[in-house]
Amino acid sequence: MEAKTLFDKIWDAHVVKKVEGGPNVLYIDRHYIHEVTSPVAFLGLKTRGLKVFRPEKTTATPDHNVPTINQHLSITDELSRHQVEMLKKNCHEHGIVHHGLGTEGHGVVHIIGPEMGLTQPGMTIVCGDSHTSTHGAFGAIAFGIGTSEVEMVLASQCIMQPKPKKMRVTINGELGKGVTAKDIALYIISKISTSGGTGHFIEYAGSAITNLSMEGRMTLCNLSIESGARGGMIAPDETTFEYVKGRQFAPKDEEWETTLANWKELKSDKDAVFDTEYTFDAADIEPMITYGTNPGMGIGVTRPIPTTEGMEGSDKTTYLKSLQYMGYHEGDTMKGKPVDYVFLGSCTNGRIEDFRAFAAFVKGKKKAGSVTAWLVPGSKAVENQIKAEGIDKILVEAGFELRQPGCSACLAMNDDKIPEGKYSVSTSNRNFEGRQGPGARTLLASPLTAAATAVTGVISDPRELM
Amino acid sequence: MAYDKFSTIKTPAVPLPIENVDTDQIIPARFLKAVERKGFGDNLFRDWRYQKDGSPKTDFPLNNPKYSGKILVGGKNFGSGSSREHAAWAIYDYGFRVVVSSFFADIFKGNALNNGLLPVVVSPGFLQKIFDAIEKDPNTEFEVDLENQTFTILAGDESEQFEINPYKKHCLQNGLDDIDYLVEMKSQIVEFEKNKSCRFEAC
Numbered sequence: 250m251e252a253k254t255l256f257d258k259i260w261d262a263h264v265v266k267k268v269e270g271g272p273n274v275l276y277i278d279r280h281y282i283h284e285v286t287s288p289v290a291f292l293g294l295k296t297r298g299l300k301v302f303r304p305e306k307t308t309a310t311p312d313h314n315v316p317t318i319n320q321h322l323s324i325t326d327e328l329s330r331h332q333v334e335m336l337k338k339n340c341h342e343h344g345i346v347h348h349g350l351g352t353e354g355h356g357v358v359h360i361i362g363p364e365m366g367l368t369q370p371g372m373t374i375v376c377g378d379s380h381t382s383t384h385g386a387f388g389a390i391a392f393g394i395g396t397s398e399v400e401m402v403l404a405s406q407c408i409m410q411p412k413p414k415k416m417r418v419t420i421n422g423e424l425g426k427g428v429t430a431k432d433i434a435l436y437i438i439s440k441i442s443t444s445g446g447t448g449h450f451i452e453y454a455g456s457a458i459t460n461l462s463m464e465g466r467m468t469l470c471n472l473s474i475e476s477g478a479r480g481g482m483i484a485p486d487e488t489t490f491e492y493v494k495g496r497q498f499a500p501k502d503e504e505w506e507t508t509l510a511n512w513k514e515l516k517s518d519k520d521a522v523f524d525t526e527y528t529f530d531a532a533d534i535e536p537m538i539t540y541g542t543n544p545g546m547g548i549g550v551t552r553p554i555p556t557t558e559g560m561e562g563s564d565k566t567t568y569l570k571s572l573q574y575m576g577y578h579e580g581d582t583m584k585g586k587p588v589d590y591v592f593l594g595s596c597t598n599g600r601i602e603d604f605r606a607f608a609a610f611v612k613g614k615k616k617a618g619s620v621t622a623w624l625v626p627g628s629k630a631v632e633n634q635i636k637a638e639g640i641d642k643i644l645v646e647a648g649f650e651l652r653q654p655g656c657s658a659c660l661a662m663n664d665d666k667i668p669e670g671k672y673s674v675s676t677s678n679r680n681f682e683g684r685q686g687p688g689a690r691t692l693l694a695s696p697l698t699a700a701a702t703a704v705t706g707v708i709s710d711p712r713e714l715m
Numbered sequence: 716m717a718y719d720k721f722s723t724i725k726t727p728a729v730p731l732p733i734e735n736v737d738t739d740q741i742i743p744a745r746f747l748k749a750v751e752r753k754g755f756g757d758n759l760f761r762d763w764r765y766q767k768d769g770s771p772k773t774d775f776p777l778n779n780p781k782y783s784g785k786i787l788v789g790g791k792n793f794g795s796g797s798s799r800e801h802a803a804w805a806i807y808d809y810g811f812r813v814v815v816s817s818f819f820a821d822i823f824k825g826n827a828l829n830n831g832l833l834p835v836v837v838s839p840g841f842l843q844k845i846f847d848a849i850e851k852d853p854n855t856e857f858e859v860d861l862e863n864q865t866f867t868i869l870a871g872d873e874s875e876q877f878e879i880n881p882y883k884k885h886c887l888q889n890g891l892d893d894i895d896y897l898v899e900m901k902s903q904i905v906e907f908e909k910n911k912s913c914r915f916e917a918c
Contacts, residue, residue: 265907271882288750328748379798395800395826405897444792567734662744681739
C-alpha cells in the first residue's frame with residue numbers, strides 16, 4: 250500500500266466525490282461559526298430557501314465584536330450588537346447550539362471548541378476564520394474558509410476544495426529557557442516567510458513539538474496560516490488523548506476505548522513523502538519579537554532589525570514602507586524600545602497555560618506605570634480557571650486587571666483598540682498595519698516576552714528576568 | 716452568491732505595486748459589521764485610501780484620476796491574512812473583475828473565485844511589464860480572455876497564459892456557484908454519511 254501522510258489519511262477518508270477537473274467534495278465533521286462571517290451565509294440559505302442540513306455539527310459563539318468589560322450590559326456599538334444578535338437569531342431559527350455572551354460556554358471560537366471536547370483527532374474542521382488552523386493541534390484537518398463556504402457547510406455539510414500539497418516542519422532538540430510555542434511559530438515564519446506555506450498543509454514533527462503541551466500545540470498550529478499554509482497539524486499522542494478524555498463531548502466508556510484505538514493509528518507512515526520539508530534546531534530559537542507589519546518580520550528579541558542590504562525593487566520598497574509605519578530603522582535594536590500597551594489574549598495565546606506563564610512571571614513584580622495592559626481570557630472557562638487557581642490575585646497584586654472573554658485587541662473590531670502611533674506588544678497573531686486600531690503599531694511576542702515588557706515598560710528579554 | 720458571468724474583458728488597470736497586501740488593508744475589520752453583502756466597495760483599502768477626517772489621500776492609486784479600469788494589479792502575495800470574504804466582495808463591489816499578481820494567498824484566491832472575481836497569476840517578469848505599461852500610459856488597455864486563459868498587454872501585444880481549475884472556469888463563465896452543485900448532490904452526501912468509516916471520528 251502506498252505510504253500516506255497523516256493529512257492524506259484524514260483527507261482521503263472525507264472525500265465524498267472527486268469532481269472531474271475540479272476540487273474534491275470534502276465532508277466536514279465539525280463546523281464552528283461566529284457573528285462576523287456567518288450572517289451573509291444564513292442570508293444566502295434564506296434566499297435559496299434552504300435549511301441547515303446537519304445543525305448538530307455546527308457550534309456558534311460571538312467573539313470578534315464583543316466588549317471585554319461590562320458584558321452584562323447591552324453592547325453599545327449598534328452594528329456590533331446587531332451582528333451578535335443576528336447570530337443568536339440565526340442559530341435559534343436553524344437549531345444550532347449557540348454559546349451567547351456571558352454564558353458559561355462563551356469564548357473565542359477556537360478556544361471553546363477544544364475545551365468542550367468538540368475538537369477531536371481525525372476530524373475535518375472548518376470555520377469562517379483563518380485561525381481555524383488551531384484545531385490541527387489535535388491531529389485534525391482544520392482550516393479557515395470564506396463565507397460562501399460557510400454557506401456550503403450549512404447547506405450540505407461539505408465544501409469543495411482542491412487537495413493541498415504537504416509540508417513537514419521538523420523541530421528537533423529542546424527549547425531553551427523562556428522559549429515557547431509562540432516563539433517556535435514566529436521563528437518558522439521568519440525563516441519560510443508569510444507565503445512559504447502557501448498551497449500547503451503543514452505537519453509539525455520532532456521532539457520539540459511532541460514535548461509541547463496541548464495549549465502550546467494549539468498556539469503553534471494557530472499561527473500556521475501566517476506562513477500562508479491552509480493549516481498545520483500534529484499527530485495525536487498521549488498528550489492529546491489525555492487532554493480530550495473526559496471533556497463534555499469526548500467519547501465515553503466503551504466508545505472511548507474503540508475510538509482511542511483508531512486515533513492511535515493517526516500518524517504519517519514512515520515512508521510517506523512530503524512535497525516540502527524543513528528541519529530546524531530548537532536550540533537556535535530565542536524569544537522572538539516582530540518589528541514590521543507582517544508576522545514574517547520577526548527576530549530574536551536581542552537582535553537588531555535586519556538591513557536592506559541585498560534587497561532591491563518592490564521588496565526593498567515594501568520593507569522600508571513597513572519600517573516607516575513602525576517608526577523603526579534598519580539596524581535598530583528592539584530590546585529597550587518603549588512600549589505603550591501589552592495585550593495577553595486571543596485565539597493564539599488566550600488559554601489557561603498562557604495566563605499561568607504570565608502570572609508566574611509577574612508574581613512579586615509590578616506593572617510599569619507607563620504600560621496599559623489588557624489581559625483577556627480566551628473563554629469563560631479560562632476565566633473561571635484563572636479565578637479557581639488564584640491567578641487573578643497574583644495579577645492584581647502586580648498591578649494588572651483581568652477583562653472578560655473575547656477576541657479583544659487582536660483585530661480592532663470591538664472597543665479594545667490600540668490608539669494611533671502607539672506601540673503594543675501583543676500575544677495575538679497579526680501585526681498588519683492598523684490590525685489593532687488605525688495607525689497602531691503591533692509587536693508580536695509570547696506571553697513571557699509580553700510579561701517581561703509589561704513590568705519594565707520597554708521591550709525585554711524574559712530570560713534576563715526569570 | 717449571484718455574480719456576472721465572466722467572458723472576455725478589455726480595460727485599463729489600476730496599479731498597486733505593494734507586496735503582501737493583506738486582507739486587513741483590503742478591508743479593515745471595523746468595516747465587517749454588516750449582515751448583508753452590500754456597500755463594501757466604499758471601504759475598500761479604507762486606511763490607505765482616506766485620511767482620518769475622511770478626505771481622500773491623493774497619492775493612493777484608487778484616488779488618482781489618471782487610473783481607471785476593471786483590473787487591479789497587485790504585488791506578490793496578494794490577499795494574505797484573514798479568511799474574510801468581505802475582501803473579495805469589496806474589490807468586486809468597487810468595480811474590479813480581475814486581480815492580477817504573481818502570487819495569491821490561498822483563502823483569498825478561493826474567495827475571489829467563489830464571487831466572480833478572477834484572480835490571474837502571472838510570472839514576476841510579466842507582472843513588472845504590466846506595471847511598466849501602466850506607468851508609461853495609464854490609459855493603456857489589457858485583455859483578459861478566460862476561455863483561452865490569456866492576459867494580454869494590448870499596447871505591446873504581449874500575452875501570457877494563466878492557469879485556472881477547469882471546474883472553476885466553467886463556474887465563472889456560467890455564473891454558477893458551488894452551493895448549487897452541492898445541494899444537487901445531497902443524496903450522495905447522505906449515502907456517504909451512512910457508509911462513512913467511523914475510524915477517525917466518534918460517530
